[in-house]
Amino acid sequence: MAILFPNGVSRERETFQAYKGRGGYQALERARGELTPEGVLAIVEAAGLLGRGGAAFPTAKKWGFARQEPTPRYVVLNGGEDEPGSVKDRILMEHHPHLVLEGMLLAAYAIEAEAAYLYVNHTYEDAITSLQSALADAEREGYVKISFTLCPAPTDYVAGEDTAALEVLEGKKPLPRQKPPYPTTAGLFGRPTVVNNVETFANVPAIVLKGPEWYRSIGTQGCHGTMIFSLGEEVERPGAYELPFGTPLRYLIEACGGGLKGAKRLKAILPGGPSSAFLPPDQIDVPLDYPSLQKSGSALGCGIMRLIPEGACMVEETLRLAEFFARECCGQCPPCRMETGVLKAILEKVQQGEGSSDLLPQVEKVVTFSKGKGLCSFIGMPGPPIQSALRLFPEDFEAHLRDKRCPAT
């Protein structure tokens, strides 16, 4: 069952005519003709749509908070997509720009927004062209009643954080803001602002057109609808796959991805991007939904699956992640700077076979010390993957430290 890609993931840009031909803009016409803004909000609330940017925050709740604030209000498309391995937002913006725009226009209608902003990863040139072209079509056809501004997003990891995105839209550096106030209260230029992920907006047209009951019939009891999952080069068929929530992970890996390349066996799963905890291979049947992943000890994030094949070394894997976090730390919060720098230094020492096994318990101390001490959630990100790797694969770390060898070689 697919909501976003009923005809599979398109390989080319869906034209205005093609989108209209499959029912496109009917939801917007219905909303403007038959529904009040509150009515649209009530439908999205009844559908139980959860944000797809990683935090799974209820979308209608966010919109409702913004509606409680005085006008003018703004809507922002967060297409920064800097999560390593994520391709979903790019595909949606590049190949299905009208779906994304219609979702945004419905959100703008629901919160009675005065202006909309397209914040798009600046390296996604084709996506930017697609959105611009789709916007011109929609304007010509009379669907666009508010101003739209396109803003290229820097590729720093934190630039995808919603308040950092607002800073960039205001012409500043991508540095997260102190919360509260949340963007729905004081967002862009201090005005109430809804910032939603691309995939979140893309879900809205079908919800408004087909209704919440239909939407809730897809997925699980707690997670309705579908999610786009990204598979990387480690499988036979990498790409983006839209599946109902609750689909077993095995189905994604084997039926969609064709299994690991070279029929390798699985050593570990990183199911929710670089900030999720590693899972052992016996978790391969975990249902892909937020509570199930949480119960298994990890997180679904924004659906980027990384699969670690047997023979790989978890010291190398975690060092790569630690290097990523140290590199992408924006430097604003001292404890975060210390944490990401020290974790990288610890793992470098382990990888080089230096230091004693006393190094390893320092990871937990540093993570615990830093918990909650940053402006944004970044400070909490390096802990889960590194700590879970230490817990699940202690022998890899010991091989480096005690035997001075890498288990992968």
Place this chain on the structure above:
Amino acid sequence: MGEETNGCHVLVCTNLDCQARGSEEILAALQQRVAADGLAHVAVKSYLCFGGCQQGPNLVLYPQRTWYAGVQKDDVDDIIIHLKGGPVVSRLTGKVDAPTEELIFQLLDTGLY
């Protein structure tokens, strides 16, 4: 690490905040004085971050476990005297909260420098 465990390390933070407050000059001045005064047992090195950024520039003497914060170039003379066996420069100590100091000392104990 390891090669000078019997000696003393002066670890100077050169991360953003401390650097902006002049830690690289302090590092260079300390290195110069240590060489000029023939303090062969002292190694002056830069350090990635102690997490005490608001109180910087920070430097830590290890294994003495002395944390000097808010260090200025004028303080270098007194730090050199301490390294020669003189008194601790007490005006530069006690500025960083105890849990942060303890965490950093524990990290240094594991050889992370």
